[in-house]
Amino acid sequence: MSVDRRPLVSAAPEAVRDVVAGLLGEPVVGERAAEAGFTPSIASVVVGRSGARLFVKAAPVGDGLGEAVEAGAVLADAVGDLGPTLVGAVPCGEWRVAAYEVVDGVTVDFWTAGDVDELLRVVARMRERLEPCPVAGVRPYALDFVPLLGDWATLGKRRPPPISAPVARLAELEARWMAVLAPGVALHHGDLRRDNVIREPGGRLRIVDWTHLWTAPGWSDLIRLLPDLALCGHDPEAVLRRSCWRDVPAEDVNVALSGLAGRAWRDCALPGDPRLRTMQREQAACLLSWLDARLRRG
Secondary structure, three states: OOOOOOOOHHHOOHHHHHHHHHHHOOOEEEEEEOOOOOOOOEEEEEEEOOOOEEEEEEEEOOOOHHHHHHHHHHHHHHHHHHOOOEEEEEEEOOEEEEEEOOOOOEEOOOOOHHHHHHHHHHHHHHHHHHOOOOOOOOEEHHHHHHHHOOOHHHHHHHOOOOOOOOHHHHHHHHOOHHHHHOOOOEEEOOOOOHHHEEEOOOOOEEEOOOOOOEEEOOOHHHHHHHHHHHOOOOOHHHHHHHOOOOOOOHHHHHHHHHHHHHHHHHHOOOOOOHHHHHHHHHHHHHHHHHHHHHHHHO
């Protein structure tokens, strides 16, 4: 799960390089770009002459990348130690630059049983800390996702999904997307996957890439993440039942799964980055498999 070549601080405009050196407190002598993720913005660990390090996110505004850098800085205090600590954020002309303390560890590439236990602790802390949303200027995630919905009423006729549930049932669930998800008041990450989670040497998990000023039901981030655990052999239903969100109404979960699955099932067949399409195809398979099992149980 990575972009081919992330842009580097060393190749950014001189003013941006000066901002990064100022945040670091000394000239930058080394840089290592992040390997995970799909977003083509600067995401690098920079190193100074003394060995000081920072993790730098930077991009120009106008196509959503600089705006995402800015949103991450706005959210840093609210997120607290669920994510990395913000050192500073500076607008630089059209660019936005944010620097964070480096979280030592590795990006999760496979969910272990120990990760699941730690993840459930993190999810409980997210519920305590982020619901209701502690920052202003947010908007419903559900509203921004509406243009991305797969439209099962059409998609099912063109390309039937590999599940036993009738397409009409998926379309019925998808039609309730706004009614179920828009009223949520928790800060919503919106893109929880392995490539946005760092495992520290002691096993602690830290969530990175908080880049949207979104609200949603607090349980929806977990539902978004559970198919990723399923790809590593974990039963998403069993993990949900162990979580602090075990009592979420079953139909609400089904609505979220239907909406997410429709987008993934449609987009995985589009042209584009083959790694992104593979990830979406895997997501679609897990989302649909889980939803089908839930619908069969009634």
